[in-house]
Amino acid sequence: MIPVDPPVLRAEGIHKIFPHGRSQICAVRNVSIALAPGEIVVLEGPSGSGKTTLLSILGCLLSPTSGRIHFNGQALDPRDPGRLAQVRRQAIGFVFQQHNLFDALTAVENVEYALNIRGQRGRAARREADALIEKVGLSHRRNAFPSDLSGGEQQRVSVARALSGDPLLVLADEPTASLDWQAGEQILGLLQAVARQGGRALMIVTHDPRVRLVADRRLILCDGELSEASEPGA
Amino acid sequence: MARDKPRFAATVLGVAFAVALVLIQMGLFRGILQNASISVEKARADLWVTSRNTANVDYGQPFPASYVNRVRSTPGVLRADNLIVWIVRVGLPSGSTELAIAYGLEDFLRWGLPWSLSEGGVEDLRRGNNAVLDESAQTRFGAFNVGDHREFQGRRLKIVGKARGALSFTTTPVAFIDYHLLQSLDPMNLSGRTTYILVRLEPGADPSAVRAEIQRRLPHNDVYLSHEWAERSRAYWLDTTGLGLNMFVTVFLGCLVGVVVVAQTLFTSTMSHQREFAVVKAIGGGNAEIYGIIVRQATLAALLGFSLGGLATLAARPMVSDLGLKMILDGQFLAVVLAGTVGLCLLASSVSYRRISRLDPAVAFRA
Ligand SMILES: Nc1ncnc2c1ncn2[C@@H]1O[C@H](COP(=O)(O)OP(=O)(O)OP(=O)(O)O)[C@@H](O)[C@H]1O
Ligand SMILES: [Mg+2]
Numbered sequence: 001m002i003p004v005d006p007p008v009l010r011a012e013g014i015h016k017i018f019p020h021g022r023s024q025i026c027a028v029r030n031v032s033i034a035l036a037p038g039e040i041v042v043l044e045g046p047s048g049s050g051k052t053t054l055l056s057i058l059g060c061l062l063s064p065t066s067g068r069i070h071f072n073g074q075a076l077d078p079r080d081p082g083r084l085a086q087v088r089r090q091a092i093g094f095v096f097q098q099h100n101l102f103d104a105l106t107a108v109e110n111v112e113y114a115l116n117i118r119g120q121r122g123r124a125a126r127r128e129a130d131a132l133i134e135k136v137g138l139s140h141r142r143n144a145f146p147s148d149l150s151g152g153e154q155q156r157v158s159v160a161r162a163l164s165g166d167p168l169l170v171l172a173d174e175p176t177a178s179l180d181w182q183a184g185e186q187i188l189g190l191l192q193a194v195a196r197q198g199g200r201a202l203m204i205v206t207h208d209p210r211v212r213l214v215a216d217r218r219l220i221l222c223d224g225e226l227s228e229a230s231e232p233g234a
Numbered sequence: 235m236a237r238d239k240p241r242f243a244a245t246v247l248g249v250a251f252a253v254a255l256v257l258i259q260m261g262l263f264r265g266i267l268q269n270a271s272i273s274v275e276k277a278r279a280d281l282w283v284t285s286r287n288t289a290n291v292d293y294g295q296p297f298p299a300s301y302v303n304r305v306r307s308t309p310g311v312l313r314a315d316n317l318i319v320w321i322v323r324v325g326l327p328s329g330s331t332e333l334a335i336a337y338g339l340e341d342f343l344r345w346g347l348p349w350s351l352s353e354g355g356v357e358d359l360r361r362g363n364n365a366v367l368d369e370s371a372q373t374r375f376g377a378f379n380v381g382d383h384r385e386f387q388g389r390r391l392k393i394v395g396k397a398r399g400a401l402s403f404t405t406t407p408v409a410f411i412d413y414h415l416l417q418s419l420d421p422m423n424l425s426g427r428t429t430y431i432l433v434r435l436e437p438g439a440d441p442s443a444v445r446a447e448i449q450r451r452l453p454h455n456d457v458y459l460s461h462e463w464a465e466r467s468r469a470y471w472l473d474t475t476g477l478g479l480n481m482f483v484t485v486f487l488g489c490l491v492g493v494v495v496v497a498q499t500l501f502t503s504t505m506s507h508q509r510e511f512a513v514v515k516a517i518g519g520g521n522a523e524i525y526g527i528i529v530r531q532a533t534l535a536a537l538l539g540f541s542l543g544g545l546a547t548l549a550a551r552p553m554v555s556d557l558g559l560k561m562i563l564d565g566q567f568l569a570v571v572l573a574g575t576v577g578l579c580l581l582a583s584s585v586s587y588r589r590i591s592r593l594d595p596a597v598a599f600r601a
Contacts, residue, residue: 052599061516061596082520089518100513100598117519161517173599 006073007034008168008201009058014067016053016224027053028064029224035169035201040192040214043205044229045221051205052173054221058203059092059171060084072168089118093162095172095191099154101146107157108133108142111164118165132160136190152183159190163198170194172204176211188214241506242535245499249539250546252492253575257547257563258554259484263477264567265560270403270471271464273337277317278346281445282463283431284456290467292335292402294319294429297455302431304451310439311448315340316428318416322409324375325385332374334367334409335402336386338416345432348410354380354395359412366395371407373558386411387419403471489578496535497582504528504586508593515595524590532583536576544568 016028027050035041035058045051056062060071063078070076071087078084101110112129120128133142136156146154155175162170172191176184192214195202204211212218218229268275274282274291283305285295305314318338323331339345342356348366358364365386367378375384383390391411400408417424435444441459449457458466472478504511514523547563554561 056596056599059516061599062594085515085518085520087518088516092518094513094516094598096513096598098509100509102510102513103507114517117514117517117523164517 007036007070008072010034010070011058012068012070014054014057014064014069016050016057016062017065027224028057031067031221031224031226033058033219033226035203037168037199037201038195039201039216040195041201041203041217041219042211042215043203043219043221044207049221050224051221054226055171055173055203055205059094059169060087090165091168093164093167093170095155095158095162095170095175097174097177099146099151099158099178101154101157101161103146106143106145107138107149107153107160110146110157111160114161114164120165128164129160132163133157135163136160150183151179152186155179155183155187156190159187159194163194166198167200169201169203172202172206174206174208175204176206176208184208184210241499241503242531245496245503245535246538246542248495248499249492249535249575249579250542252488252495253540253543253571254546254550255488255491256485256571256574257543257568258550258561259481259488260567260571261547261561261563262554262559263481264562266403267468267471267477268560268562269401269405271467272399272401273347273408274460274464274467276346276349277432277460278344278434279432279460280435280441281433281448282458282460283314283433283448283452284458284463285429286454286456288429288456290403290470291319291463292321292404292406292467296423296427296429299426299428301452301455302428305431305433305448308444308447308451310436310444311433312436312439313344313434315345315432316413317345317430317432318413318424318427319429320416320420320424321406322387322416322419324409325388326375328376332407334371334386334407336365336409336411336416336419338411338413340413342410348397348400348408350398350400352396352398354393356395356410358394359410363389363391363415364394364412365391366397366410367393368397368400368408370401370405370558371409373405374407389419391415403467489574492539492575493578493582496532496579497585500528500532500535500583501586501589503531504590508590509598511590511593512595512598515593516598521591525587528583528587528590529580532579533576536579539579540572540575 012032014028014031018025018027031054043051053062057064068075069078076083076087102113105113108129111132112125115125115128133139136159138153138156141149141153149157175187175191179187188210191202191204194200220227220229271291285297288295299316302314302316305311320336322334322336324334325331337347339347342359352369354366356366359366378393380393380395382393384393397410402408435441445457445459511524551561
């Protein structure tokens with residue numbers, strides 16, 4: 001399936017070099033990639049191959065050593081942290097391997113706080129947070145603190161949080177790795193809906209074979225070099 | 235993110251400790267210092283005429299009693315009377331001798347001295363060899379009752395009243411004795427002499443103008459507004475005892491301990507929530523958000539710590555007054571300490587803030 005819409009994100013010739021003692025580690029080598037709206041891309045590769053690093057660069061969390069990024073048709077200066085933060089605030093949602101929720105806030109408050117950061121305040125934010133919590137099927141647990149939720153429930157809250165502010169791009173790093181089989185299944189279903197119904201680009205880093213079944217494309221990173229697997233479901 | 239209860243409790247306790255230390259020390263200090271000038275503040279005089287360069291109210295220096303007439307005839311003066319403040323020897327039943335600071339006036343009621351009596355009255359002071367002694371004399375002179383006799387400068391005086399709160403900086407007991415009787419107790423020094431002139435102004439008179447005119451008429455004396463004279467009496471003890479420096483060091487150490495404890499606990503607590511701060515940044519939160527979180531924590535710690543420290547201080551108050559000490563804690567003073575507490579907690583939180591503002595948001599993805 002070849003995406004026809006203009007890409008949400010286009011990255012060209014991305015390199016990332018980390019200093020390592022006196023030598024250097026090249027974590028990402030000359031990667032070019034485009035993500036279209038509604039598309040689900042799965043990124044696989046052995047441990048240490050640079051998956052998290054690439055995801056961080058695509059998510060505007062990390063500046064590449066060289067290369068260009070266009071977000072929604074606009075060129076980004078990767079050396080302008082203020083601009084990168086603005087793009088993240090307006091258009092990118094994250095799901096982490098650990099849920100990374102705010103311990104002191106309830107489920108719904110976690111989502112509301114993210115909305116606050118993204119510029120929505122007051123009653124509108126509260127209503128939107130409720131709607132998102134409902135979307136992930138947690139209305140009955142809305143006032144629970146993260147420590148009182150199961151792993152699957154925590155991850156669902158973090159999906160709701162990633163959807164706050166209606167982002168164009170959602171990036172997930174090993175979203176099912178800390179979950180049992182059934183909870184993982186639910187999260188995948190949820191993420192699939194996020195991309196398909198919301199018209200968002202979704203990139204998932206994972207070792208979980210089930211993710212391939214929902215993916216449009218399967219990319220493999222090896223030693224920082226990206227290649228496309230022939231058939232996604234294989 | 236203040237769900238880190240044990241650490242937050244440590245922060246609050248640190249603040250409370252520092253606040254209690256500062257409140258108790260400063261309160262005691264202000265209580266002691268107030269004793270140095272309490273009679274000046276309580277006496278209903280607008281101006282005090284002293285002999286040249288008198289250092290404080292306890293150290294009266296004699297000058298001719300007739301000068302009072304020049305003051306009385308000054309325009310704007312409603313009333314002026316001589317006041318003698320003089321150190322006298324008091325023989326105790328045990329045979330030993332102590333000192334007292336005697337205040338001598340012709341009309342005590344007119345000048346509001348002594349300002350509080352627990353027993354007896356000042357009316358009898360004019361009739362015979364009588365004296366009113368402050369309650370606090372008990373500690374130095376032993377228990378005494380109205381009707382007892384004590385030897386003042388070798389003369390048997392009858393104690394006809396007990397004053398309350400008439401204290402001196404050195405805790406030397408204060409006695410009130412008729413003006414002429416006091417002169418006769420030490421005729422060599424006091425015959426025909428006084429140590430102060432108390433002045434009350436006519437309503438609407440300009441204090442500085444009257445003061446300048448009295449100064450012109452009595453060029454070898456000093457003339458002070460009451461509050462200036464009180465200030466001078468306190469400043470003397472501050473400067474000569476090093477009490478000011480001592481106080482400064484205590485308050486400084488209290489603040490330092492508080493700031494270090496708060497900075498330390500807040501920092502560890504912040505570091506243990508690094509990942510959450512990284513998430514705030516990943517979502518696109520700027521330094522304003524992070525500053526907001528840290529400031530809220532620091533302010534909360536300051537307010538709770540202040541309340542706790544304040545309560546501890548109030549609880550310590552009865553104990554302090556059992557020791558015969560006075561702790562002055564008025565609203566303005568508490569407000570200053572509260573503002574200082576919040577300010578220092580914010581200062582302490584700046585360490586955490588600076589660290590987090592440099593935090594890499596990519597940390598959120600790292601295990
Ligand atoms: N901040 C950093 N500083 C230095 N080196 C880093 C940094 N981040 C990652 N690396 C290095 O870059 C390489 C790629 O790391 P990365 O975390 O992207 O791999 P990964 O594919 O996500 O691995 P895993 O499957 O174990 O999560 C590794 O060799 C890692 O040590
Ligand atoms: Mg990784």
